[in-house]
Amino acid sequence: MENQSLLSKIAVEEEKYIKSGQRRGQAFFNALHDHAPSFADKICGTEDDPFYVNDKKAAQLRKKIVHMIWAEADSKREVK
Numbered sequence: 659m660e661n662q663s664l665l666s667k668i669a670v671e672e673e674k675y676i677k678s679g680q681r682r683g684q685a686f687f688n689a690l691h692d693h694a695p696s697f698a699d700k701i702c703g704t705e706d707d708p709f710y711v712n713d714k715k716a717a718q719l720r721k722k723i724v725h726m727i728w729a730e731a732d733s734k735r736e737v738k
Contacts, residue, residue, distance in 0.1 A: 664693060664694065664727070665724060665727070667693050668686075668689045668690055668692075668693050668694070669689075670689075671688075671689035671692050671693065672685045672686050672688075672689040673685075674689075675688050675689060681712075681713070681716075682708075682712075682713040682716040682717070683708035683709055683710060683711040683712070683713070683715065683716035683719070684708075684709050684710075686708050686716055686719075686720055687702075687707065687708050687709040690723070694727065697726075697727060697730065701723065701726075706719060706722060706723060706726070708720065708723070
């Protein structure tokens with residue numbers, strides 16, 4: 659549930675950025691950085707960074723990043 663809440667917050671923030679004129683990939687990265695800055699910093703400049711990609715590629719990366727966030731959260735839960 660915690661992951662879903664984070665993803666919902668990111669989605670809401672992403673739409674705000676899009677309405678302000680940002681591209682889909684740029685908006686997604688900025689929203690991700692607002693709510694999960696350490697994770698956004700981790701993917702910044704990598705092939706998983708959605709900032710400069712087109713809308714279609716941003717949608718594909720969003721799915722991949724969502725799975726990465728879930729996997730990271732699951733691994734942290736296992737360590738505890």
